[in-house]
Amino acid sequence: MFKMPKRSEIILIKDNLFLVLLTFFLAIALPISVYLVQTQTSFKGKAAVTPVTLSLVSSQSNVTRGQTFDVVINFDANTNFIDAVDTVLNYDPNVLSVSQVTPGQIFGKYCGTTCSAGLDAARAADRKIYLSGLAWDEANSTPSASYTNASGSAGLFATITFTALAATSSTTISFDHTTGVTTDSNVVEHASTTTATPSDILTNTNSISIAVATDTPASITSITPASGSAGTVVTIGGQYFGTSQGTVYFGSTAATINSWQDSSIEVVVPAGLSEGSVAVTVNSVNGSPTTTFTVTAPLDTTAPTISAVSATNVTASSVTITWTTDEGATSQVAYGTTTGYGSSTTQTTNLVTSHSVNISGLTASTTYHYQVISVDAADNEARSNDYTFTTTVGAQLDPTITSFSPTSGVVGDSVTITGTNFGSTQGSVRFYNNVSASITSWGSTEIRTAVPANAATGPITVTTSGNLSVTSSSNFTVNTTQQDTTPPVISQVSHSDVTPTSVVISWTTDENATSQVEYGTAMIYDLSTTVDSNPKTSHSVTVTGLSASTAYHYRVISVDSAGNVGRGTDQTFTTTAVPDTTAPAISGVSSSNISASSVVISWSTDEGSTSQVEYGTSQNYDNFTALDSSLVTSHSVAISGLTASTTYHYQVISTDGAGNTARSANQTFTTSAAPDTTPPSISGVNAANITQTSAVVSWTTDEDATTVVDYGTSTTYSDSVSVGGYAKSHSISLTGLTAGTTYNYRIVSADAAGNTSYTENYTFSTAAPDPEQPEPPQPPEPPQPEQPQPPVTPAPKGPDINRDGKVNIFDLSMMLRRWNQSADAEDLNSDGRVNVFDLSILLRGWTK
DSSP states (O other): OOOOOOHHHHHHHHHTHHHHHHHHHHGGGHHHHHHHHHHSSOOOSOOOOOOOBEEEEESOSEEETTOEEEEEEEEOSSSEEEOOTTEEEEOOTTTEEEEEEEESSOOOTTOSSSOSSOSOGGGGGGTEEEEOOOOEETTTTEESSOOOOTTOOOEEEEEEEEEEOSOEEEEEEEESOOTTOTTOOSEEEOOSSTTOOOEEOOBOOOOEEEEEEOOSOOEEEEEESSEEOTTOEEEEEEEOOOSSOOEEEETTEEOEEEEEOSSEEEEEOOSSOOSEEEEEEEEBTTBOOEEEEEEOOOOOOOOOOEEEEEEESOOSSOEEEEEEEEEEEOOEEEEESSTTOOEEOOOOOOOEEEEEEEEOSOOTTOEEEEEEEEEBTTOOEEEOOOEEEEOOOOOOOOOEEEEEESSEEOTTOEEEEEEEOOOSSOOEEEEETTEEEOEEEEOSSEEEEEOOTTOEEEEEEEEOTTSOEEEOSSOBEEOOSOOOOOOOOEEEEEEEOOOSSOEEEEEEEEEEEEEEEEEESSTTOOEEOOOEEEEEEEEEEEEOSOOTTOEEEEEEEEEOTTOOEEEOOOEEEEOOOOOOOOOOOEEEEEEESOOSSOEEEEEEEEEEEEEEEEEESSTTOOEEOOOEEEEEEEEEEEEOSOOTTOEEEEEEEEEBTTSOEEEOOOEEEEOOOOOOOOOOOEEEEEEESOOSSOEEEEEEEEEEEEEEEEEESSTTOOEEEEEEEEEEEEEEEEOSOOTTOEEEEEEEEEOTTOOEEEOOOEEEEOOOOOOOOOOOOOOOOOOOOOOOOOOOOOOOOOSOTTOSSSOSHHHHHHHHHTTTSOOTTTOTTOSSSOSHHHHHHHHHTTTO
C-alpha cells in the first residue's frame, strides 16, 4: 500500500526542483563511493558483473480525470548502485502531470529522506522526467553521500506522484533506456573484490499503461465577485472545465469570455440583464454546472450638478453660503483670501439638494474667494467655479504705525507708511509742523504719501476716517538738499502668453527701475507679484495661480534708485478657458427596427458629438458606418446590407467638438430570418389505380404544402379536389369519373408562406365501359291503374364542393376559380352562374 502525498508535499517538491536534480546528479558517483568507503581502495581490473533490473509498479492502472496516483521505481536484490543522473522516465505531459518525486534508499548531499522538487520542470516539453539525487566528489573520487545495499535485498529507488489531466484509453510510462546494452550509464554494478570495475548494465526494465476515464464532471466552486453590473469582469473557479473553450450563460444570455482554463474562467457580465439573481451556467466538455450571480444597477459615475451659488448674510466676521444640487449630496465650502483658499468648512454627512453653510471667524473689510463642494452617495464629487464676497467694516480699532520708508527725504519724495487698523476708507496724514500730506493710496495696513512743502523733521501722524489717530515713535528727517523726485516713466505696457492660469506682463521705463505687478479681479489690486529688485529698463513679469475664464485688472510698478515710484494705468486681460479633455458620456445604447438586412442603432451623449458605429460578426468589428459629423446629443444610425439570421457585435463612437472620443461597451443584435418567397418544388407526379370511375393522383414537394388537383376533360379544368393540411407526400382520389374518358389534370401546392406552385398539364384515361349484355325477355306485367306522381325536383347541391366531408377553404378556392362562370358542382343554386348567391349558400354550411 502506497501512501498518497499531501498537497503541502506536492508544493514543497515544486519549490525545490534544484535540490532533487542535484541529488540525482550525485547518484552518478554513489556506487564508486560506497565501494571506496568499504574497501578504502581504488578500482583495478574488472570483475564479473551481475545484471541489474529496474521495474515500474503503479498503484492504479485505471484512474479518473483529476485523480492522483503513485508509480514506484524498484531495483533488484543484487549489490548494485543506481546512477540517477541519466535515469530518465518518459511520460505524456498532456495526459499526466508530475507533482512529487520521493527517493527511497537514496540519500544525496542535498536531500534528506525525501527530495522535494525532484523534477526538471524545464524538461516537461521533452515528455521526460530527469531524476537526479547524488553528486560525485571528483577531488576524492568518492560519492558525496553513500547508500548501502550490502544485504542484497531489493530496494526502492524512487516514488513518482502523477495526476491525471485528460481522458485517454491508454498512456505509457517507461524508461528511456535500451536494456542489456553496456553504453547505458544508468546503473553501476560493484563486485565485492578490489578488482571490480564499474560497468553499465541495465536489463529487464518494464513499462506500464494507465487508462484515464472522464467520469469526474465539471463543477463550480466560486464566482468572484458574486455581484456586479453589466461589464463587470467575473472569475468562475472550479474544476474539470476542460481546455477547450465552451460557453458561459448568464440566464439565457451568452457572456464574452476573456480566458478559459481547466479550473478558472474569466468572463464579462453581459448587458441587458434584469437586476437580481441570475443563473450562471458553464457549458463545458465535462458537463454544465450552474451557480448564481447577483446583477446590480450600473454604477453612478455622474457628479452632482451645482447651481444657484450665492453669499448672503455677510457681516464683518461671517457669511452664509447657499447653493442647490440636482441630487442628494453633502455640503462643504473651501474659502480664503486667494483662489488657493486654504480653509474649508467641515463636510456634512446629510445628502440634501438645498445647501446652506455658515462661515465665521472672518476678517472685516476683506475680500474672500470661495468654492462650494458636494459629494453624492456614489462618492462622485462636484466643485463649483470660484466666487467672492467682501466682509463689512468691523468695529473701529486703534491704528498703529510700525514703520515708514524711506526714513528721510526732500519735499515731494514718496513715503510708504505701514501699520494696522488704518481702515479701508481714506483718512489723513500729517508731517511734523501739522502739515497735511497728499495721499497716493490708502489701505488697511499700508498708506502711500509724499513729503509736503513746509514739513519739518519730526514724527508722522495718521488719522483714520473714524477720527482715530496714531503718531510714529520715530522721526522722519526732511532734507533740504534737492534729490531725484521724478518717478520712472512707464510705457509700452502689454500682456501676452495668456493661459487658463498664467500671463506674462511686459513694459519699459525711461530709467533703470524695479519690476512688480499688482493685479486682481477688480481695481483694488488685492494681489501682487514679488518685487524684482534688479534695476532694468525692459521689464517682464510672469503672473501665475490665476483662475480660468476670468477677467483681471492689473497695473505695473517700477521704483528707481531714488525711491521714486512709477505706476502704470489700469489694464485688463482675461484668462483662457480650461481645455476640454473629457470625452462624451455615452448612454442608452440600443438596437431597433431589426430586419433580415438592416438595423437602427440609437444612443445618447451628455454633450454634442458625432455619430458612428463599428460593427461585425465578432468584436474585431470589420465594418464602420459613414461618420456623421453633426454635433448632437441624440444619435441614430441606420445600418443596411446585413446578412439574415446573423448575430452582429457593435460599438458606438462619438467625438465632441474638442476631439475627445468615447466608445461604448460591446453590444449585440441578431438579424431576422429572410422571408420565404420560394414556392414548393413539385416532383414525382403520377396517376395510378385508374378504373372506369376513379383514379389516384400522387406527388411530392420539397417542403410542407397543400394538396390540390384541378382536373377535367379539357385544360380549363372544370373540377378541383383537395385534402386539408400541409404535407410533403401527397395523394388524392378522383372519383365520379366517366369510363373511357381522357382527363386533363394539374397539381396545385402552396406552402405556409402562401407561395404557390402549378404543374404543367398531365393526362390519364379511365378504363373503357363494360360491353352491354342483351336483357332476357320478361313476361308482360299486368296493367296497373295510373297513380298521380308528384313533380320531379332535382336534388339540391351541397356546399361541400370537393366532397371531403367538410365545408372549408378548399371548397371556397374551387368556387372562386369558377367565379361568374357556368359550372356544375360550384353552381349551388343552379342558376347557370357561380356568383354571390352560391357563395352565401357555401358560407351557411361552413365547417359543417
